Amino acid sequence: MKIHEYQAKQLLGRYGVPVPEGEVAVTPQEARAIAEKLGRRVVVKSQVHVGGRGKAGGIKLASTPDEAEAVAGKILGMDIKGLTVEKVLVEAACNIEQEYYLGITLDRAAQKNLLMVSAAGGVDIEEVAASTPEKIARVLIDPAVGLCDFQIRQAVFGAGLDPRALSGAGKFIQALYKAYIDLDCSLAEINPLVLTAEGTLIAADGKITFDENALFRHPELAQYAEGSEEDEIEAEAHRRGLQYVRLGGEIGIIGNGAGLVMGTLDEVKDAGGTPANFLDIGGGAKAEVVANALEVVLLDPNVKGVLFNIFGGITRGDEVARGITEGSKRLDIKVPIVVRLTGTNAEEGRAILAATSLVPAETMQEAAAKIVSLARG
Ligand code: GDP
Ligand code: MN
Secondary structure: EEEOOOHHHHHHHHOEEEEEEEOEEHHHHHHHHHHHHHHHEEEEEOOOOOOOOOOOOOEEOOOHHHHHHHHHHHOOOOOOOEEEEEEEEEEEOOOEEEEEEEEEEEEOOOOOOEEEOOOOOOOOOOHHHHHOOEEEEEEEEOOOOOOOOOHHHHHHEEEEEEHHHHHHHHHHHHHHHHHHOOOOEEEEEEEEEEOOOOOOOEEEOOEEEOOHHHHHHOOOHHHHHOHHHOOOOHHHHHHHEEEEEOOOOOOOEEOOOOOHHHHHHHHHHOOOOOEEEEOOOOOOOOHHHHHHHHHHHHOOOOOEEEEEEEEEEOOOOOHHHHHHHHHOOOOOOOEEEEEEEEOOOOOHHHHHHHOOEEEEEEEEHHHHHHHHHHHHH
């Protein structure tokens, strides 16, 4: 779950990370009032759940309250990568001498958290990561031991930070790591960490993403959820109690069991298709459940075909076939549906399917190949 910069700064502030003084405004007049209160040069920053705001024109400096009001008027309502700016953060501008990057995220391949530090921070960090990755010092963190001081030194020296920033940056990293662990983050980032002309360090930007699977441990973070930014179909699926994840492709996928569904995604990819979603209907496949699942999958306008992959275990194949047949009859379906059925009473199940327009398949590979070619028309 993403949160806004001002919220990330509030949280990081509680962990002892120095952040510029500032407040959020929803109108240009409010922005002016905040600038008046701060009584100095300010930066007006769009608050949207997307990076690269600076390059998109969503961050502007203002020397006077008049200017703050004017630039807030331009930024509020602006479209940044498909998101409308509804709030701006107005904060004391900093006197930037250097911009550093600090980030902690999960390295899935290494199965460890990863600390990254770079002296080449700022708006071009993606470019730095792509073309000069050696400019980013990386340290893997042992989950049992945590982040050690010597590793922090390795990272800040490895990144070649200015000597004036070395010890201060270490404190930022400690605080960032504590926040990352305490709040079950999947990303905690400060970019840029600014070394000011006065020689002090301050977090000019902050980004935090929470691991949604751990949100149940943090009821206090529920206040940050913004329904409007969740995918509409996912939201609908969750209201209906379905385990659905939208993936953006063209083949709708429904199966029973998370592992089976994930295997199906791979098979569809291998067959040259792109999965539209993950949907696990769990054990059994009663007509209501199937209809419910199909309806949600078909809400996605990209879906050009649906693949059922069902393993008959305790629930017998013939029951499942009846569920799919009845469930699909209740809906007006315009795309091809392939059903791969195996396990207990699979033959009886396939016999039931044979009398319908549903296309039966015996193996996962066959099913994937069939749905991909049918979806292509
Ligand atoms: P992002 O583009 O969404 O990552 O937003 P940032 O908060 O990182 O701001 C982008 C850039 O604005 C920074 O990298 C700075 O180069 C520039 N900038 C200039 N003055 C300021 C300032 O006073 N504060 C901040 N935050 N950024 C400034
Ligand atoms: Mn930034």
